[in-house]
Amino acid sequence: MEKYSVELKPKEEKKEQKLPPLEKAEKGKVVMRFAPNPNGPPTLGSARGIVVNDEYCKIYDGKFILRFDDTDPRTKRPLLEAYEWYLEDCEWLNAKPDEVVYASKRIPIYYEYCERLLEMEKAYPCFCSREEFKKFRDTGEECPHRNIPAEDALEIWEKMLNGEFEEGQVVIRIKTDMKHKDPAIRDWVAFRIIYEDHPLVGDEFCVWPTLDFESAIEDHLLGITHIIRGKDLRDSELRQRYIYRYFGWDYPITKHWGKVSIHEFGRLSTSELRREIEAGNYEGWDDPRLPTIRALRRRGFRPEAIRNFILSLGVGENDVSVSVKNLYAENRKLIDPIANRYFFVWDPVKIKIEGLEEEVEVKIPLNPTKGGFRVLKGMRDIYICREDFERFEEGDLVRLKDFCNVRLVDKENAVFEFEGFELKDVKKGKNIIHWLPTEGVVECHVLGIERNYEGLAEKNSLNDLGNVVQFERFAFCRLESFDDKLRAIYTHP
RNA sequence: GCUCCGGUGGUGUAGCCCGGCCAAUCAUACCGGCCUUUCGAGCCGGUGACCCGGGUUCAAAUCCCGGCCGGAGCACCA
Known part of the structure; x- marks a missing residue:
């Protein structure tokens, strides 16, 4: 009896740091955030943002903020239930945020900063169509609206807020440098008009900030010291730095990671998953075949396994393409003993x-x-x-695990012959x-x-x-x- | 096309900033062995990599130049 009661050896956790040190990070002073748009449930991709940011906050006794960057009520419309999902999944991943911020509830704050920029003539209302402006951007010329005087600009802004313009008629651009060597940086859009109900705040606003603007202001207001996010947002930094310069703020230290794709799941895009589900190819957001956190939780993965898996990916800037088998292995280490x-x-x-x-x-x-x-x-x-x-073929000896040995004598009728209880002859292999x-x-x-x-x-x-x-x-x-x-x-x- | 970034075993990662201790870390995968009973689990072991070419140097995965390959941004999306 005691031959099975081997003592449970607690796999001792090596307390080694799982992430490289953060540049200029001081213990107790680090503030980081994970800023998703809740247009679907968190996936393994989101988990990277949650886990890495949270892990650094844990290492440096920092503050971890979950901020919903939900300022586009149309193209990437937030899903009302998803706000809750993010909260739930963060907590489940042992990454409960110290503070939660909803950008859509703070729109007036962004308006204030916009007005200041307009007054400073560092931003201007632009009536160019996308196509027209693209020409200016590509050639590096200033558009005719760029030098609208502050008073006039403010007046136009007021009218925008009052709903006196059509969608697409006018946008607010931040002045950067029309000769900037990277065209992507030249005078970018900070506010645009969208007449559409927002799932969280309804029809209160018709002028919405873009991510670059909202995020720039919030990161400063929230006192973010370090930003770690996907490299798709690398140019954001270059754009946002103009605002920081105008206001005399210090930009947080940034780090960007490459794309993750998992062999078995493919690229982890929320919009794609949404399409698949709506097409009826999956049962729902927690369909076990999906790379969402809720699906993984439903399948019985341990949050620690997911954390370890993500941390093993590191924070390099090259794209990674990894097999879920690595996740399986992490989880197996945790559940096999129990x-x-x-x-x-x-x-x-x-x-x-x-x-x-x-x-x-x-x-x-x-x-x-x-x-x-x-x-x-x-x-x-x-x-x-x-x-x-x-x-099996007739004559084969088979061990019924922990029970007895039997020999197949009549395959047609599925009849076996008892050979004894002793564990012998078939001690290992496929015949057990x-x-x-x-x-x-x-x-x-x-x-x-x-x-x-x-x-x-x-x-x-x-x-x-x-x-x-x-x-x-x-x-x-x-x-x-x-x-x-x-x-x-x-x-x- | 313009701008930026990256290339370490099959896969992911450490090391690169501050050249030598790197015939390169750890994990996973694969292969082999072990197990009085999971050969689809576990345990042990093994194979396996610095993109290429030049340069600097006593010494280069680490620094410099060129090439090749890969990725990202160039939206009134995030």
Whole structure:
């Protein structure tokens, strides 16, 4: 009995720093933020922003802010439920923000700063169409509106706010340098007119700041010291620095990482996922095949595994393309010592064991490191996987794991012959298979990644409802619910 | 096209700023072995990389130049 009760060795956590030191970071003074647009649930991609920023805050005793950059009610319209999802998932990832900010609720603040810029003649209302302005930008010429005097500019701004212009008729641009060597930086748009209800603040506003403007102001107001984000926002820094210069502010220290793509999931774009779901290709945002945090949680991943996986990607600027197997490995380290083992027989075939005198009680270890047992009834009629059954030929000796040895004598009728309880002859290898009696089992459906599985599982496993278990020789699965049958979700091998 | 960034084993990563201790770290994958019972788990071991060419130097993955390859931005999206 004690041969299974090996003591649980707590895999000691190496306290090594998982991230490179942050430039000019002082303990206790670091303020960082993760600033998503909540137009869908957090994905593994968002988790990178959450985890890396949070991890640095933890390392430096800093402050972690979650800021919703939700200032576009149309093109990347926020999803009302998603605000809550971000809060939930951050907390689940052990990255509870110290402060939460909603940009859409702070629009008047951005207006004030815009007015100051207009007064300083560092911003101007521009009536060029996109196409017209593109020409100026490409040639490096100033557009005719660039030198509108402050008073007139302010007047136009007032009219914008009052809804006296059509959408697209006028925008506010920040003066940079029309000769800037990178055309992307030249006089960028800070405010535009959009007549559309915002999911959070309704129709209160019709003049909306762009991300570059809103983010620039907020980062300063919030006292952000370090920004780490995707390299797609690299030029933002160059644009925003103009505002910082005009106001005499210091720009935070920045770092940018490349794109992550996961072999099995592809690029992690929220908009794409949304399209797929709306097209009915997935059941919802928590469909286990999806790379959303809620799907991963549903599958039974540990938040620590996700953190470790993300941190292992580092913060380099080159794009990474990694396999989920790395995530699986991280999770396995955490759950292997605690997940109870059970038998799950998919595509079951009923076989008969001839010559088995009486039913026996079979004790099987619950977990090799933790110890404990579960009991199955060893009887004449049992189930095994069709996959296994098909492999065998008459005369083959098979070990029913922890039960007995049997020999296939009549494949046609699925009859085996009892050979003894002793573990001998078949001590290892593919001929040790798992099995299930005809009593003490429940129907089980496993929602898989590539395919789903129908079969039978030990009734014992009901004790682990809600937990992740290992179905031996199958995979780790999370037992989600039990109604007419046990419903499990495939976690990973 | 213009601007910027990056290239370390199959994959990801450390090292590069401040050249030598790097015949290059760690993980994953793969292969092999082990296990009185998961060969789809676990344990142990092994294979495997500095994009190319020049230069500087006693010494270069690390510094410089050129090339090649990859990526990002150039939206009234974030």
